[in-house]
Amino acid sequence: MSNLKLDFISIGGNRHPSAADWDSGGSGLLAFGAANNIALWNPSDGDYQGIKALLSGHTKAVNAVKFFSSGNPNSTVILSGSGDKTLRIWRSDLNSSTSFELVKTITDHQSSITCISTFHGSTLFASGAADGEIKVWKVTEDASPTEINVELLQSIALSPRYFPLSLALAKLDESSLVLAAAGTRSTIQIYVSQNARFNLAATLTGHKGWIRSLDFVRESATNDSDLLLASASQDKYIRLWRVHPGEELPAVSSAINDPALGVLGKGLSNKAHRIESAASKYSITYEALLLGHEDWIYTVSWRHKKGKLQLLSTSEDNSLAIWERDTISGVWVCITRLGEISAQKGSTTATGSAGGFWIGLWALDGQSVVSLGRTGSWRLWTYQPSEDVWVQQVAITGHVDGVKGICWAKDGSYLLSTSSDQTTRLFAQWRRGSKRSWHEFSRPQIHGYDLNCIDSVSPFRFISGADEKLLRVFDEPRGVAGLLNRLCGIRTSSTQSLPDAANIPVLGLSNKAIQAVDDDEPVVNDEEGERDAVDPASVMRKSTLDFNHPPFEDHLARHLLWPETEKLYGHGYEISAVATSKGGDLVATACRASSLDHAVIRLYETKEWREIGPPLRAHSLTVTSLEFSEDDHYLLSVGRDRQWAVFQRKTGSVTEYKLAASNPKGHSRMILDGSWAPTEPGRIFATAGRDKAVRIWQLSGSAAISKTSISANAAATAVSFLKRVIQNNLILAYGTEEGRIVICGLSSSDIEKSELCIIEQKLSPMKAINQLAWRPSYKETISQDTDASHESGIQQLAVASDDSSVRIFRLHDLPTPQ
Known part of the structure; x- marks a missing residue:
């Protein structure tokens, strides 16, 4: 394309x-x-x-x-x-x-x-x-x-x-x-x-x-x-x-x-x-x-510098060392050590331990070095001759295992991803003058279980589900909010009282809110009768996040967690799907299941985080995907039992739903994803199945009519409608088990008319697409100009894949049926 x-x-x-x-x-x-x-x-x-x-x-x-x-x-x-x-x-x-x-x-x-x-x-x-x-x-x-x-x-x-x-x-x-x-x-x-x-x-x-x-x-x-x-x-x-x-x-x-x-x-x-x-x-x-x-x-790696030999080494002890032979004694000594000192190590990455440096490389001119750590992130240092010091620079980060879920913030300001590498990451666009670049700005969740799904509750809150059978809710801390506002132009919450930061207690899984202290303020243990020294990981100095560049891996692993505010219980097995209503007042969840009793959908309200009413029943096997319609009147669920189900909000209630329509034979094989179209053309939704088909349905009373079917070259694993009508057309993206991504234009007046554009293979992943997410309209607050990503029909599509990658595509002149 x-x-x-x-x-x-x-x-x-x-x-x-x-x-x-x-x-x-x-x-x-x-x-x-x-x-x-x-x-x-x-x-x-x-x-x-x-x-x-x-x-x-x-x-x-x-x-x-x-x-x-x-x-x-x-x-x-x-x-x-x-x-x-x-x-x-x-x-x-x-x-x-x-x-x-x-x-x-x-x-x-x-x-x-x-x-x-x-x-x-x-x-x-x-x-x-x-x-x-x-x-x-x-x-x-x-x-x-x-x-x-x-x-x-x-x-x-x-x-x-x-x-x-x-x-x-x-x-x-x-x-x-x-x-x-x-x-x-x-x-x-x-x-x-x-x-x-x-x-x-x-x-x-x-x-x-x-x-x-x-x-x-x-x-x-x-x-x-x-x-x-x-x-x-x-x-x-x-x-x-x-x-x-x-x-x-x-x-x-x-x-x-x-x-x-x-x-x-x-x-x-x-x-x-x-x-x-x-x-x-x-x-x-x-x-x-x-x-x-x-x-x-x-x-170990050699280089010549001004007639001297230097050796670079990296170690599991979280350090990178530069060695040089002493001209008098002939003994090789370490002249520079970069990385983390032992006193800052902790039991997990959340408390500072990088888990070792696996790779160390010199630049061609010898003025820069890089190292790769256990978290998959690179660190970069450049030598400053005037001060005779090595200074850390902005490098790159990423997941090291399959990315299972992604979602944009409700206002489209940033992207969240979650992975089997047990981390959740926040990506945003660094704005400096006319220049723009995407970076990881926070690592809200560092967990002990594989993470399976995620959704945004509000611009300042998200919920994620893991293999541990419960869901966790996280709120944005003040330190992250200030960083995103200063460097990305993302507005901060003026209605919430935010904690300064968060950390993970040793041997714990729950992120705990902590307060920042002044640089010169002594740290003491306030616990009565406690004589132990204070854990350095439980304290953050106010100047820690006072910088004018995207965070380094050191900041991400230790200081940019989000505090956990709620846990949602009720499911008996690993969480498989989560969705929040467009208004942010409801959360729907499901877990892996092999029986009717566990293949249920639970609803929670987001004020008191209480479960609402009896679970919604329709499926007999795992529910693989959930999505609320744009006006929250309907909830779509699809599952491994080859069935899709639509639940309708009860008249006079904003929290209760009942089964409105279902199709036990929606596909000939398991259904892996579903998505609602914008509400303007009617109640239209898409389902993607392992039978290599994406089907388009239109809800009519207590049934849904199959309007058209789009054939895929492999099992269709993800599908997502753009939530805006473009020139009287619906835009649908779907991904396959082989990594192919296809953009479809569907006429809103005649759904059977479609135009397909396939993203070329060299830009696409080589493994399964796990989720697709179109970016909601977003307006930056630093200037009055609309974000360039939404000028004149330009849209952005985020892609999560099993190949460990998160990708953001920019598309314009989207396919439209003739």
């Missing part, structure tokens, strides 16, 4: 140390595995547009991503490996650095790909997999700009067998390359190429745990200088190894005698391992042990 633009993509990174790479070829792109996709992001983008594109093709999680130097300055090549056992090669379009095409799929590995290594300037690359094999490949570009040829040069069966977790390639001399391999053993195997084949030349011992990362570097800028190899292990240590040409050994490293090593120094060996290429002989000796991390180390 030429009249469509992808405004925003949010998706978290995969927690695998090999699953990201920052291009050293000049494109500025950082590519990382995101579920079964490859996400492209430019961390140096001053407009903060976030993820530029998602490359879809893999069918399972992407574990390894590497940029490949193809020798063609006009294109960028990305190598990726996945749990689907395939290697894929992507090449950028000549007209766009962010538009990539899949040019080759390699299926030689027999198990999940775990790591890929490339060497700048070489046509070779190596891949490792859980089948216990390393394969060496040669890449040649065909004369055609769209072709790349890949030749398998060698398969190395690891002996003793282990799973390779990291590979590193380097140039040994003009005739040979050296390959280091390590993984689920405590040893490093060194292979040297001779006559185009790699042979095992040495096995390095010393680590006491699995080895997660390897990286080679030349000690100086000259090609004849020694090679240094860094290895990072789950034993909490980094070891450095020296590859020295000639038969004479290098000078013994003074690091072995470092008194800081204590008793460890007695166990360090400087045994020389002899290797040779076709042209020369070499020795590999232990160089140094780097101490400082308190937990598993996931990645």
